[in-house]
Amino acid sequence: MAGIAFNSAQGATVWAVFQGLLLEALPFLLIGVSIATLGRAWDPRGRWLQRLPNHPLLGPLSGAALGFALPACECGNVPVARRLLAVGAPLGSALGFLFAAPVLNPIVLLATWAAFPDRPWLLLLRPFGSLLIALVLAALLQLLPEAALLSQDLLAERRLNQPLASASLLERRGGQLGAAAPPPMALAPPPPWAELLDHGLREFLELGALLLMGSAIAALLQTLIPRDVFLSLGQAPTLSVLSLMLLALVVSVCSSVDAFLALGFADQVTPGALLAFLLLGPVIDLKSLSLFGRLFQPRAILLVVAGVSLTVLLIGQWLNLVLL
């Protein structure tokens, strides 16, 4: 880590990388918020979304399949997943969408194919690995009660839209037992468009503020830590997987372009590490983790990080065992 001292050239570079990350992510965030807001206009009580399967396997799979209909990278995905959860869609479906749709959409699959036409195993294992991660995370997170999983605001909205049988009156009122009651929220007729606009604006600003922080941390870390620190362990089977997972976390690029970035170092690392980079980044990175604060409680975010890290490590290790 020599040369980690902060000088003016590094400060100027951090500022530029921060702007690059932010200006690239904001349009996708706007697309995601727009989709969520249009969904609110079209089906304000989420009756269609509540019909998604509640089965432990079919739920996440149906959510993952929604990625083909709503192609967005991880920044745009969060507001849509939040909308799914707020209208009372089955937890498994919403989580499946959140974790798998950033890979299981036509844009990302085409980009992966364009970057790695000579690695057919990658074209197969990236979507399947992504599905597996979504299934594992959905199963893991559903072990927590909803009150310990979802953020207070989101839980209160969800309670109002869920079928009566799924929550007690006390939970419905306060989000969780013993918590302060949120301000009253209307169940009422579809909101007029000025209210929709106001709601979308609030959503954009709140997620945008989190994105600011995530982009700042990502810019700082990736300017100060030489990328070779991550790539120097390229041929060690386990360490290479771990170091590329860390790189994915820090670099924070969109899932629609991460394959092209990986192309730059694909020959320097093990196949398992390459796959780990392409699987972990779309689920968690410093940018998306900051956005998760609008969905989950801190304990649930830790569970997501632990669950996806372990699953990706095992997949990467397995691939290295098979191919090396």
Added chain:
Amino acid sequence: MSWLPPLALGFWGVVLLQAWASGRLNLLLRADFHGLVLGAGLALLLLALASLRWRPQRRSRLIPWTALLMLWAALVVLATPPRPSLSTLAANRSASDLGASPLSFLSPPEQRSLTDWVRLLRNQPDPALYGGEPVRVSGFVLAVPGQAPELARLLVRCCLADATPVGLAVRWPPGRPWPQPDQWLKVSGVMGVEQHQGAARSVLLAQQLIQIPEPARPLEP
């Protein structure tokens, strides 16, 4: 303070539009994304104006500090254009894999760009093939610890965050100090051969250096 959230949104629209109009995006994002930023900027501005014009009867609750933070951040981004040190950025990144692009190999030597030369040297690294060929390339000076600086360009797939360098070894004209990192230069010379770490490699023998302004599009796709 009901005007604050639309104002913050509107300013972000202005930030995106200004970045597009001023050419700031050329330094931050690959050209494929510029249209998206322009569209998002226009949309944000229109949505902010609509939100100011038509007030809802019942306002959504907003976390108090978010609108203020977003407004402040928009103003700071607007007022402080990025001036990255490309050399600092490149020093932390591994050299890029350029892949194969046979068409560019057909260009005559003096018409090859720096990226073309690096691609050629990686695909067919035998230095004897290029000895004496004329070279005219431009790029920024990339400091290399313990060695002479290289002439380099940055390749970008998405945004500055994923930029990776491609550098060409240069033997700078003798009797003069090496150029400063981040300077943009047009270098003319011929390709030569030198021993480097026990192996022969191609090196640009610089004969003429012309300092040039940073190009409008400093990043290459």
